[in-house]
Amino acid sequence: MLRCEAPVYRPRTLTDAIYARADMPDATVIAGGTDVMVYLESGSLKPTRFLDLWDCSGLRWQQFITGGQFCGAGLTCTDAIRSPQTHPLVREACSTVGAVQIQNRATIGGNICNSSPAGDTLPVWLALDAEFELASMRGRRRVPAASFWKGYKQIDLRPDELLVGVLLPQTTGETHFRKVGTRMAQSISKVIFAGRYRRGVEARLAFGAVGPTPMRCREAEAALVAGRPVDEVVALVEAEITPIDDVRSTADYRRKVAGNIVRRWLASL
Secondary structure (H helix, E strand, C coil), rough: CCCCCEEEEEECCCHHHHHHHCCCCCEECCCCCHHHHHHHCCCCCCCEEEECCCCEEEECEEEEEEEEEEECCCHHHHHHCCCCCCCHHHHHHHHHCCCCCHHCCCCCHHHHHCCCCCCCCCHHHCCCEEEEEHHHHEEEEEEEHHHHHCCCCCEEECCCEEEEEEEECCCCCCCEEEEEEECCCCCCCCEEEEEEECCCCEEEEEECCCCCCCCCCCHHHHHHCCCHHHHHHHHHHHHCCCCCCCCCCCCHHHHHHHHHHHHHHHHHH
């Protein structure tokens, strides 16, 4: 039986949560707790206390704003799947997170801050040029998704800060999401792709599970915008990503699959 003696603090408002974070920078922040429970079970996490944001008001909503859309960090995958406001790429990614029970608890903020290279939603934020809003007693700041993940399990989040939302600017172009795993469902990603392409204007080719952090293939993007042949774009993708061999797959497999995903998507346009 899973047992943890660490005390749990449950602020009810975002203001209280920010105050609590300032007082408890060492606390483990949880919302749905779907990843934290796994870490506790394995013994890889030994928290001194928890800051539980599940019932914190002000984190579980989304709305259209001038120039884009704002999503609260406490939005669950199920919330995102069901809401007509949700961007199609975000909806598709959330629908691949675990099973329905996990989707009911897992939050987009948790997926972002857990910062697993295989996190299903992470390439989507890169493809959509998202910015993450961070809050503390010192105020708020926004960090582009492209610079938020600094290294393996390293993020640009200070000890007294909380991720409170995601800003999605208005974007245009064709989009595509693809997750490759061992099974059709409830599978950890071997390769994740989120793409956005406006012919001759801009391109985003974002991947997860092919490096220590989610990443964009910027040379391949530039080649695509410039109208280079698909084979050249695919070759650049395969050269830019840095997959590894692990228990789920091999680097060669991941590299080949990443290239095939891009090739098939571009061929379908």
